[in-house]
């Protein structure tokens with residue numbers, strides 16, 4: 001009798017066996033990957049929530065669902081690099097909480113602001129990781145000697161901007177020296193310097209002492225230049241006049257370039273925002289605004305700054321915007337950057353912009 005050399009089932013049966021094994025292996029692999037992903041997301045999120053929670057607790061704050069009080073400082077997101085293919089962020093962020101309690105009774109330190117914003121990258125940069133932001137926003141703050149105000153601004157604004165799902169960076173443009181302050185020229189410098197770092201397509205120009213009281217007042221750009229500080233406590237929560245464009249405004253790169261930027265020649269307090277309003281209207285655009293309720297803002301009270309007295313020439317200048325705007329603006333901007341420093345919550349640009357009748361050094 002010859003040996004039976006057959007060690008397995010006949011060939012068709014063996015094929016089935018191999019297929020079954022392969023399917024089982026695939027299922028096992030799938031289950032393992034799903035489990036690993038699940039564990040990763042939950043363990044990581046848990047760690048982040050606990051970390052932010054303990055940081056807030058140290059600050060005497062808490063993460064809560066309601067939006068009364070500093071709990072509204074909580075921000076969404078994870079600090080890891082985003083997955084490769086993200087959906088665009090929704091038109092309205094799901095993280096918004098609405099009205100906010102803004103107060104200045106307790107001093108805020110830079111450390112305190114840093115602790116509650118662990119997801120902000122060096123230089124004050126943030127990019128949502130759950131979706132691709134709809135706009136790249138540079139926030140430009142003209143500055144001199146207002147550190148305490150800046151701390152409040154960073155403390156309140158970073159969580160709001162993160163909840164708004166913006167890809168943003170914060171630029172503090174410091175006027176070096178003691179010459180008369182020039183807000184609009186510093187804003188032009190901020191626009192130009194921010195563009196050297198990133199392909200921003202929207203610019204929000206904000207005073208350092210203004211904090212929005214509702215996170216539905218989105219720091220982004222619209223089809224028309226946007227005015228955000230529409231109802232300030234300082235003005236009894238109303239517009240002081242219809243053409244008012246001061247405090248906080250947002251212009252897309254195209255809108256800003258269309259009006260040749262802002263005037264460089266308003267030294268001292270007042271008028272430059274009216275000039276900007278004129279430029280916008282003369283170029284055929286209009287102003288977009290949020291409602292009075294959503295556009296509420298608090299201003300940090302302060303004494304008048306040194307070297308920023310009301311500009312007596314402002315009325316004459318405003319009357320001539322139509323002529324001056326063609327040659328005074330981005331196309332005539334001259335300045336010298338003395339230092340660019342990356343802090344955890346903002347990029348600091350120290351700049352010599354000259355003074356009335358004095359060109360910048362260098």
Ligand code: BGC
Pocket residue numbers: 240246269270271272273274314
């Ligand atoms: C000034 C503006 C200022 C406004 C509100 C106007 O007279 O020209 O620059 O923003 O008052 O204070």
